[in-house]
Amino acid sequence: MLKFNWKRLGLVTGLSLTLFAAGCGSDDESSDSKEGTSGEGESKEIELVYVEWDSEVASTHVIGKVLEDQGFDVTLTPLDNAVMWEAVANGEADGMVAAWLPGTHQSQYEQYGDQVVELGVNLEGAKIGLVVPEYMDVTSIEDLDKQADQTITGIEPGAGVVAASEKAVEDYENLSNWTVQTSSSGAMATELGSAIENEEEIVVTGWTPHWKFAKYDLKYLEDPKGSFGEAETIETMVREGLEEDMPNAYQILDQFSWTAEDMEAVMLEISDGAKPTEAAANWIEENQDKVDEWLKGVE
Incomplete structure (x- = not known):
């Protein structure tokens, strides 16, 4: 069951929840059984945090659903940029797939980059x-x-x-x-x-x-003075110790990678009225070959 952890919302200043972003759908959708199983002795509770942009709503719900299908009890928590990075850095949250680098999250990376584990690019361009x-x-x-x-x-x-x-x-x-x-x-x-x-x-x-x-x-608009920087990547960051605590979850997050077209398909479905959980599940069903790449080596 994908769950939201609303306790952390009290830490957020200036966070505005949007109608089409990840809100209500996750709390009221549950299942008595899960596909797949997490590794023996591996913790099953995992929390992913994200900034509530349409892009990160899409990516976080997709990878959250994949983890859920592998037997993990997944919590998805929307946070402000700085709080998202801080939560992973201090181990309050397990990871995120929402780090825009090198420009958009430059200040957060400079502050918290040495306190998180970088798993690399999950989307280019x-x-x-x-x-x-x-x-x-x-x-x-x-x-x-x-x-x-x-x-x-x-x-x-x-x-x-x-x-x-x-x-x-x-x-x-x-x-x-x-x-x-x-x-x-x-x-x-x-x-x-x-x-x-x-x-x-x-x-x-x-x-x-x-x-x-x-x-x-x-x-x-063209930007001849370069105020907005060059093309960026979206990257995955996890807390220190996740690989030891949840090796399968770590491997899935490490192997998560898709394209802008993949992400926009999920975003557009959400913008047209689908719940994030529904759009994520639909994309996974239609792109199982890509998901299988993320699951390689998972026990």
């Missing part, structure tokens, strides 16, 4: 930047003037893409009167959809993978 509808007559950040009421619609305070947007406001002289309006991932997506429906101007913080690129005709 991630990217952040400013995103606008294709119909807007701008191609570069340097083209921005008075569009969208000189407002960049952001997500949660403290998110790396928000910090990069604030840096862009400082880096580009033409953005000197612009503001970055923080909200949540869900609120940003809602405002984007509303603006596109009415063919209005809007500038949002964007990242790839994200379902909005599959649903809407969007474009990244």
Whole structure:
């Protein structure tokens, strides 16, 4: 049974739960039996934490379901960026598949990187930047003037893409009167959809993978000053001692790897109304060959 651990939400400041992110579905879905078994003598309780972006909702629910099917009692806990890293670093949580590097989570990595075990890349080609509808007559950040009421619609305070947007406001002289309006991932997506429906101007913080690129005709603005950095990877981090305590879980997490297209398929299904647990289960059923690669060597 995938469970949420809400006790830790009291630690989070500025975390906004979104309608389409991982919320209610996990608590009320349970099963009396589990497929597979965890190794003999291996702890069966495992907690994964994640920042509540659509991308990480998708990846965490997919790998959580895979672990559940192998007999683990899985708890999934949404947290603020910094608290997510801190929870893995201090051993309060067992791991995460939500580390955006080298730029988005740079400050968290600098603070906690030497206190976690790095299992490497689980998705390549991630990217952040400013995103606008294709119909807007701008191609570069340097083209921005008075569009969208000189407002960049952001997500949660403290998110790396928000910090990069604030840096862009400082880096580009033409953005000197612009503001970055923080909200949540869900609120940003809602405002984007509303603006596109009415063919209005809007500038949002964007990242790839994200379902909005599959649903809407969007474009990244060129970033000649490099405020948003280069392409990134999403990586897996676990607590120290996990390999000894849960060798099978460790191996599954170590072997977890998929593509942006895989992730966006799960995200789009969630955005269309499916529960994260349902979308994850559907993707696993349709991609068992990939899942089998993650399970190689598991006893």
